[in-house]
Amino acid sequence: MPRSPKDTVETTSGPVEVYSGTARILHWTVVTLIAIQVPIGLYMVYRGGTLNIWDATTNNLYSGHKLLGLIILAVMILRLAYRLIAGAPAHEPTLEPWQRVVSELTHWAIYALLIIVPILGYIGVSQFPALNIFGAFNLPGIVAPDKAMSETTFWWHATAAFALLGLIAMHIGAAMFHNIIRKDNVLGRMLPGALRKP
Secondary structure: OOOOOOOEEEEOOEEEEOOOHHHHHHHHHHHHHHHHHHHHHHHHHHHHHHOOOOOHHHHHHHHHHHHHHHHHHHHHHHHHHHHHHHOOOOOOOOOOHHHHHHHHHHHHHHHHHHHHHHHHHHHHHHHOOOOEEOOOEEOOOOOOOOHHHHHHHHHHHHHHHHHHHHHHHHHHHHHHHHHHHHOOOOHHHOOHHHOOOO
């Protein structure tokens, strides 16, 4: 049975509230999608932008990137709705107050960028317009075509994406620091197998 957002597990540092099964599934789904999306995005830009190769492979990379972006957006909207309705577990009890503040700010910034980045991408492909997916169907445009403006939108899309990657790297680094150096249960809240149980 999935845990509720406020279920508690006894650990070596005291009782720790862990994320629910639903929250963990949504989290790791987004992690997996981002792990696929980033190399696709970098390689498609390299082929199309740097090498100026516009063939079926490049087109498929762009199609895959657009489709994955929309899937990430849909999952993130679901994840945000779940977070707002169900809440989140309490912070790991050994965290300092300033660490709790930084953790909250980082989490919400990542949430925001995971929604903003795909929206900017969708606006950009609508402006270009480049709405075709794998030659099979077209996405509906959400703004009027404006190729000149699409360059600015794509710049912001890329800038926000790199900011997101920076925050994700910081988030992963913090999780590893807590698990390996501090040896607390911060990571275990999202990965219960890592909890240090008595």
